[in-house]
Amino acid sequence: MGKRRRAGRPKTRPALWGAVIAVAVGGAGVTAWTLGGDDPGDGKPPIPTGPPTAAEVTKVGGAFLTAWARGNTAAAAALTDDAPAARAALTGFTRDAKVSAVTLTPGVRKGARLPFAVKATVTHARKGKPLDYGSALDLVRRPVDGKVLVGWRPSVVHPELRTGDRLVTGESGTPPIKAVDRSGDELTAEKYPSLRGVLDSLRERYGKKAGGTAGIELRIVRARPADAPARTADGKAQGKEEVPDKTLLTLAEGVPGTLRTTISPRAQAAAERETAKRKGASVVLLKPSTGEVLAVANSRPEGFNTAFQGSLAPGSTMKIVSAALLLEKDLASTDKKHPCPKYSSYGGWKFQNLEKFQIKNGTFRASFASSCNTAFISQSKKLKDDDLTQVSSEVFGLGRNDWAVGVPTFDGAVPVQRDAPKAASLIGQGGVRANPLNMASVIATAKTGRFTQPYLVSPEADGRKLATAPRTMEQDAQSQLRELLRYTATSGSAADAMSGLGADVGAKTGSAEVDGQKKPNGWFTAWRGDVAGAAVVQEGGRGGKSAGPLVAKLLKSAG
Known part of the structure; x- marks a missing residue:
């Protein structure tokens, strides 16, 4: 029997609906149990499950x-x-x-x-x-x-x-910007998909400073949690994914201001092209002499910006920092004998080299060039718990949470650790975390001997202060480290990838084990002249074969 409508009440119909909704609303409900079966004994039907x-x-x-x-x-x-x-x-x-x-x-x-x-x-x-x-x-x-x-x-x-998050329509919180590359040409997400999130972040930070006027937009205003870590002067939350507000619909165009970046159109185009060919790849190129970022790209441009904000174990690329530590403490020297056994134990863990190789009566040069894990693990007992943390912070600028790149970044983490994790940190495992931006900066510091903070927007655009490191690397240690990296690029584990790139080169391979992954993440960092780069290929396996060719191609394209 149908329901009686009240007199005078207008009849309404869901006219916007197709047949699926009309049938669903008018049909009878369906119970989720079958008739019969056990009776709960209280006269009530069983609760559907x-x-x-x-x-x-x-x-x-x-x-x-x-x-x-x-x-x-x-x-x-x-x-x-x-x-x-x-x-x-x-x-x-x-x-x-x-x-x-x-x-x-x-x-x-x-x-x-x-x-x-x-x-x-x-x-x-x-x-x-x-x-x-x-x-x-x-x-x-x-x-x-x-x-x-x-x-x-x-x-x-x-x-x-x-x-x-909230959906809001009105005058946009920040005016639009016209971000341009180092040549003055406009950067767009259509031309460079990996820069989509970067461009959103640049607008959020510089829209009001670039001289534009706001338009009318429907946009997503992102939540800013009360428990989020304190933001730096660069407007970022260290070590967490930072997502900028996003425009969904423009009702009235604003007038954009112009913002110059350090991006090289040639290098960025090459980075977009090469990462698109790979799965799980992220890469950064920069100039060691100035810190200017030339390119940043990810295989999934619509996703998280791993190249700038990733927090991954860097594997053996961390041996650049660990080598600097051993060289400064006179625990290693380029051509002095240095142990590289199949196994080395510390803190209750037994470490081994890839495929359990060993070098008998070898030098530190040979151990570094072949990425011998035990050459570093064997020195753990001679190091204080905070030694690696200090050299990472004081020389390489890692983990200080003060980089002011112009967009959100994660600045690396090298926590103080004890026992086995302390030893694992020396080979880029344990609690060490980094991304391609960090590791490109690490090899740039190794090349020049001083930390120069990477940046995407010149500090002259907003008067911000770039981060500095408390000290430079000791000169003798830096000279030896450069030679170790050059030898690795020409005669060691990075030689195949770096072949044909000339004499002024240096490189380090790496792979990092990740729980739950069948294959490790492949890492590679290198310089050629005044261009340095680093890449990670997640689940790529050995870095020399996965990330190495990517970095080498980009170094060649930028040269």
């Missing part, structure tokens, strides 16, 4: 979308497992994002997921534009009573929203 059925997904998902499209945020929120959060987000969709005339069209259900398309209009200050995108609902069963609800998460409203 298991994943939502197809009918439940369609019915509840359709009801949620219908309520949302009609602007009934309270009803829509009540169909979720977090009504307060859902109601706030859906209310903000209309009030803050200024979205109206919403049409929500369900797609083809896949299990408990119901994708849907959004078509709407964004209007502000008499300016309006259509908005069109897709999202999805995930339906869940509430354990306490078996009721099927929409599993609430911010990405229901827009797929790029995270917890705490």
